[in-house]
Amino acid sequence: xxxxxxxxxxxxxxxxxxxxxxxxxxxxxxxxxxxxxxxxxxxxxxxxxxxxxxxxxxxxxxxxxxxxxxxxxxxxxxxxxxxxxxxxxxxxxxxxxxxxxxxxxxxxxxxxxxxxxxxxxxxxxxxxxxxxxxxxxxxxxxxxxxxxxxxxxxxxxxxxxxxxxxxxxxxxxxxxxxxxxxxxxxxxxxxxxxxxxxxxxxxxxxxxxxxxxxxxxxxxxxxxxxxxxxxxxxxxxxxxxxxxxxxxxxxxxxxxxxxxxxxxxxxxxxxxxxxxxxxxxxxxxxxxxxxxxxxxxxxxxxxxxxxxxxxxxxxxxxxxxxxxxxxxxxxxxxxxxxxxxxxxxxxxxxxxxxxxxxxxxxxxxxxxxxxxxxxxxxxxxxxxxxxxxxxxxxxxxxxxxxxxxxxxxxxxxxxxxxxxxxxxxxxxxxxxxxxxxxxxxxxxxxxx
Numbered sequence: 457x458x459x460x461x462x463x464x465x466x467x468x469x470x471x472x473x474x475x476x477x478x479x480x481x482x483x484x485x486x487x488x489x490x491x492x493x494x495x496x497x498x499x500x501x502x503x504x505x506x507x508x509x510x511x512x513x514x515x516x517x518x519x520x521x522x523x524x525x526x527x528x529x530x531x532x533x534x535x536x537x538x539x540x541x542x543x544x545x546x547x548x549x550x551x552x553x554x555x556x557x558x559x560x561x562x563x564x565x566x567x568x569x570x571x572x573x574x575x576x577x578x579x580x581x582x583x584x585x586x587x588x589x590x591x592x593x594x595x596x597x598x599x600x601x602x603x604x605x606x607x608x609x610x611x612x613x614x615x616x617x618x619x620x621x622x623x624x625x626x627x628x629x630x631x632x633x634x635x636x637x638x639x640x641x642x643x644x645x646x647x648x649x650x651x652x653x654x655x656x657x658x659x660x661x662x663x664x665x666x667x668x669x670x671x672x673x674x675x676x677x678x679x680x681x682x683x684x685x686x687x688x689x690x691x692x693x694x695x696x697x698x699x700x701x702x703x704x705x706x707x708x709x710x711x712x713x714x715x716x717x718x719x720x721x722x723x724x725x726x727x728x729x730x731x732x733x734x735x736x737x738x739x740x741x742x743x744x745x746x747x748x749x750x751x752x753x754x755x756x757x758x759x760x761x762x763x764x765x766x767x768x769x770x771x772x773x774x775x776x777x778x779x780x781x782x783x784x785x786x787x788x789x790x791x792x793x794x795x796x797x798x799x800x801x802x803x804x805x806x807x808x809x810x811x812x813x814x815x816x817x818x819x820x821x822x823x824x825x826x827x828x829x830x831x832x833x834x835x836x837x838x839x840x841x842x843x844x845x846x847x848x849x850x851x852x853x854x855x856x857x858x859x860x861x862x863x864x865x866x867x868x869x870x871x872x873x874x875x876x877x878x879x880x881x882x883x884x885x886x887x888x889x890x891x892x893x894x895x896x897x898x899x900x901x902x903x904x
Contacts, residue, residue: 459476459517460479460507460509460515460516460517461507461509463479463481463509463515464509464510464511464513465511466479466481466513467481467483467513468481468482468483468513468514468541469481469541470539470541470542470544470557470565471539471542471557471565472565473563473564473565474517476517476519477517477518477519477520478517478518478519478520478557478565479515479516479517480492480506480515480516480517480518480528480539481506481513481514481515481541482506482513482514482515482530482532482539482540483512483513483514484508484512484514484532485512487514487532487533488533489505489533490505490506490508490514490530490531490532490533491503491504491505491506491530491531492504492505492506492516492518492528492530492531493528493529493530493531493536494526494527494528494529494554494789495526495527495528495789495790495791496518496520496526496528496789496791497787497789498753498755498756498757498786498787498788498789498791498792499757499758499787499788499789500755500757500787501531501757502531503755503787504516504518506530520559520563521559522559522560522561522562522563523559523560523561523575524559524625524791525546525556525557525558525559525576525625526556526557526559527546527548527554527555527556528554528555528556528557529554529555538553538554538555539555542555542556542557544556544557544558544568558570558572558573558576560572576625578600578622581602581628582602582628583600583601583602583622583628583640584600584601584602584603585598585599585600586598586599586600586601586668587599588661588664588668590657590660591660592656592657592660593649593654593657597641597642597644597645597657597661598641598642598644599639599640599641599642599645599661600622600639600640601637601638601639601640602627602628602631602632602636602637602638602640603631603637603638603669604631604632604635604636606670610635610670611670611671611672612635612636612637612669612670612671612672613635613636613637613671613672613675613676613677613804614636614637614638614639614665614669614671614672614675614676614677615631615636615637615638615639615677615678615679615804616638616639616641616661616662616665616676616677616678616679617638617639617640617641617679617680617684618641618646618650618678618679618680618681618684618687618688618691619643619646619680619681619682619683619684619685619687620643620681620684621638621640621679621680621681621684622640623790624790624793624794624797625790625794626794626797627640627794627797630797630798630801634801634805636801637665637669637671639661639665641661645657645661646680646683646684646687647683650687650690650691651683651686651687651690655690655691655694655695655825656824656825656826658691658694658695658698659695659698662676662698673809674700674808674809674811675700675804675808675809676698676699676700676809677699677700677701677702677703677804678691678692678699678702678703679702679703679704679705679800680704680705680707681705681706681707681790681793682705682706682707682708682758682759682788683707683708684705684707685704685705685706685707685708685709686704686707686708686709687707688702688703688704688707689702689704689707689709689767690736692742692743692746692748693736693739693740693742693743694739694742694820694825694826695826696742696743696745696746696818696829697809697811697828697829697830698809699746699809700747700804700807700808700809701746701747701748701749701777701803701804701806701807702746702747702748702749703748703749703750703751703800703803703804704748704749704750704751704767705751705752705792705793705796706751706752706753706756706758706759706763706764706788706792707759707763708759708763709763709764709766709767710737710763711737711763711766711767711770712760712762712763712765712766714729714766715762715765715766715769717729718766718769718770718773719769722773723773723774723775726770726773726774727741727774730770735820735821735842736821738819738821739819739820739821740770740771740774741774741817741819742817742818742819743770743771743774743776744774744775744776744815744817745776745810745813745815746776747776747777747778747803747806747807748767748771748776748777748778749778749779749781749799749800749803750764750767750768750771750778750779750780750781751764751780751781751782751783751792751796751799751800752764752780752781752782752783753782753783753784753785753786753787753788753789753792754782754783754784754785754786755784755785755786755787756786756787756788757787757788758787758788759788761782764780764782765780768780777806777807779803781796781799783795783796811830811831811872812830812831812870812872812873813830813873814848814849814873815847815848815849816829816830816831816832816845816846816847816848817845817846818843818844818845818846819842819843819844819845820842820843821842822836822839822840822841822842822843823835823836823838823839823840823841823843823861824839824840829845831867831868831869831870831873832845832847832865832866832867832868833865833866833868834862834864834865834866835862835863835864836861836862836863837861837862837863838861841861842860842861843860843861843862844858844859844860844861844862845857845858845859845862845865846858846859849873849874852881853874853875853878853879853880853881854880854881854882854883855867855874855880855881855882855883856883857882857883857884857902858885859884859885859904862904863903863904864901864902864903864904865901865902865903865904866899866900866901866902867882867899867900867901867902868897868899869893869897869898869899869900870896870897871896871897874893876893876895876896876897876898877893877894877895877896878892878893879891879892879893880892880893882900882902884902884904885904886904889902
């Protein structure tokens with residue numbers, strides 16, 4: 457309180473640099489309480505209170521990391537309002553805007569026209585615009601991309617960043633340092649397509665990326681924050697055969713209500729439990745071999761930390777590579793996303809796609825979106841009904857198939873998973889089929 461008392465008599469203005477930090481001020485003679493919320497405190501509603509002076513100006517001093525921009529709002533008697541004294545605004549994902557300040561390398565607030573503000577623009581960060589036309593949905597989708605300079609013959613790993621990653625202030629730094637291609641689809645693609653069950657936009661996007669850039673197809677990664685975390689999880693559930701690993705950041709996975717149940721059951725009981733859940737949660741078994749990194753802010757007021765805890769416990773019990781990282785002081789903020797980026801890139805660096813796993817577990821609510829999984833192509837009896845495929849190869853060249861609503865399978869058998877040439881035994885509910893294969897790679901069709 458003593459810090460701000462010395463500034464009584466100063467009129468309310470946009471934030472200014474004072475010797476103790478950044479002074480935020482708001483004139484409100486009749487309001488009862490005012491809080492400051494923004495990127496720097498995880499948008500917590502009652503975390504940063506302003507103090508009212510005798511001059512009816514509310515004030516607070518905070519210190520923020522330089523070389524960043526910060527979105528913020530005042531919460532005035534429960535109402536979220538922009539700073540009436542700051543004309544700098546930044547669009548938010550809801551179609552509105554937040555007040556914003558830009559801090560230079562010295563920590564000072566940069567006014568309009570200051571050359572240092574260029575580094576906050578897309579051009580200054582060398583983030584470029586792109587688009588592609590969806591033949592499936594007859595629509596053009598916008599995206600941004602970040603790329604290092606190619607070296608001759610180099611195939612870049614790809615990180616696909618869902619839900620407005622354009623607001624990250626450090627993604628472009630880590631992308632170039634680690635030599636990745638980053639694709640940032642429009643928020644519309646995630647909100648109106650992926651989250652609405654139209655997940656076939658993802659392989660179409662990936663196909664465009666393959667045609668337009670020189671990429672390493674075995675090092676395609678997906679990440680997302682908030683709703684993008686949910687979108688990245690959905691992509692992982694539907695397309696574990698197309699990506700090498702995923703990283704999900706404080707997403708609303710809608711799993712926390714199962715937390716106590718999942719903590720006390722065994723792996724076998726977990727699989728049975730998941731089989732009873734509605735889709736898409738039933739598809740969590742599809743993650744058995746997909747590396748999944750999870751991070752969450754312990755102070756997140758928008759999405760409870762139990763969402764991350766529950767997802768991590770499920771993936772861990774299923775036996776997939778997984779890691780949970782928590783940030784106790786962080787809320788739902790891009791500040792945490794940027795702080796988390798080094799761990800995300802370290803996670804991705806560890807994994808490449810396995811095109812020929814010896815065990816496949818895949819289920820989906822219907823056969824509309826997909827007709828192949830790893831080394832299996834399939835056709836359902838009823839395309840609108842749920843499908844299930846389990847394929848397991850043991851050391852004796854025996855392949856066991858368990859299926860639901862599948863009328864035809866094409867097995868793309870390879871010496872990578874079987875001892876070929878040689879005899880392969882295929883067990884199904886119809887019995888055992890013995891096949892003598894004299895090639896290292898062979899396609900076999902099985903009908904039911």
